[in-house]
Amino acid sequence: MKKILIALDGSDHSMRAVKMGCEIAQKFDAKVFLLRVLREPDLPKSLRQFAESEHIKGGPEAVLHRAAQYVLSQAEEIANDKGVKEVESEVLVGPPARTISKYSKNHHIDLIVMGRRGLSASSLKMSDIGDLLMGGVSRRVSNLAECGCLTVA
Numbered sequence: 001m002k003k004i005l006i007a008l009d010g011s012d013h014s015m016r017a018v019k020m021g022c023e024i025a026q027k028f029d030a031k032v033f034l035l036r037v038l039r040e041p042d043l044p045k046s047l048r049q050f051a052e053s054e055h056i057k058g059g060p061e062a063v064l065h066r067a068a069q070y071v072l073s074q075a076e077e078i079a080n081d082k083g084v085k086e087v088e089s090e091v092l093v094g095p096p097a098r099t100i101s102k103y104s105k106n107h108h109i110d111l112i113v114m115g116r117r118g119l120s121a122s123s124l125k126m127s128d129i130g131d132l133l134m135g136g137v138s139r140r141v142s143n144l145a146e147c148g149c150l151t152v153a
Contacts, residue, residue, distance in 0.1 A: 001024075001028045001030050001110045001111055002028070002030050002031065002110060003030060003031050003033065003107060003108060003109045003110050003111075004021050004024060004025045004028075004030050004031070004032050004033065004109070004110065004111045004112075004113060005032075005033045005035060005100070005103065005104050005107070005109040005111070005112045005113070006018050006021040006022075006032060006033070006034050006035070006075065006112075006113045006114065007035045007036075007037065007096075007100045007112060007113075007114040007137075007141070008034065008035070008036055008071060008072075008075055008114070008115070009036065009037075009071070009115070010036075010067070010070075010071040010074075011115055012115075013115025013116050013152060013153065014114060014115035015074070015075070015078075015115075016115065016152050016153070017113045017114050017115045017150075017151075017152040018034070018074075018075045018078050018079070018113075019078055019082070020113060020150070020152050021111075021113035021150075021152075022078055022079045022082035022084050023082055024111070024113070024150075025079075025082075025084045026082050026083045026084055029085065030084075030110070031085075031086040031087070031088065032079055032084050032086065032087045032088070033087075033088050033089075033090070033103075033107060033109065034072050034075045034076065034079070034087060034088070034089040034090070035089075035090055035091075035092065035100060035103055036068040036071055036072055036089075036090075036091045036092075037091075037092050037093070037094060037096040037099045037100060038064055038065070038068055038091065038092070038093045038094075039093075039094075039095070039096065050063065065091060068091040069091065072089040072091065075089070076089060090103075096137045096141075097136075097137050097140035097141045097144060098140075098144065100112065100114075100137075100141050100145075101141055101144035101145050101146075104145055104146070104147055105146055109147050110147055110148065111147060111148045111149070111150060112141060112145055112147060112148070112149045112150070113149075113150045113152065114137075114138050114141065114149070114150075114151060114152070115138065115151070115152055115153075116138055116151040116152060116153045138151045
C-alpha cells in the first residue's frame with residue numbers, strides 16, 4: 001500500500017478518518033492525498049450576503065474555497081503530527097462520490113479513507129434510511145471505487 005486518499009469535509013467523522021488514514025500511511029510509509037470536494041455552487045442566501053457585506057473578492061465561492069483550504073490545512077497538521085512523509089492536498093468541485101472515485105482511479109490510489117457520515121448528515125430525513133446508517137457519499141464511493149475503502153465512525 002503506497003497511496004492513501006483521505007476524502008474529508010471537516011465533519012467530526014472525516015477528521016477521525018484523517019487521523020486513522022495517517023496512522024495507516026505512517027505504518028506503510030505511504031503517500032497521503034487529502035481531498036476536499038465541493039458541490040457545484042448552490043450557495044445559500046446567507047453565504048452570498050456574508051460575502052457581499054465583507055467585500056470578499058471572488059464572492060461566496062471564494063468563501064467556500066477558503067473554508068476548504070482551512071479544513072485541508074488542519075488535516076495536513078494531523079498528517080505531520082502522525083509522521084506522514086508525503087502529503088498532497090487538493091480542492092475539487094463536482095459531485096462528491098463520482099469526483100472522489102475518479103480521483104482515486106486517476107491517481108492509482110490503494111485505499112480510500114473517509115468518514116462514515118459527513119456534514120450533510122444533519123439534513124437527512126427519516127425516509128433516507130440507507131443514508132442514516134451510512135452516509136450517502138461514503139456509501140456511493142464504496143460502490144464506485146476500484147480500490148479498498150475504509151469508512152470511519
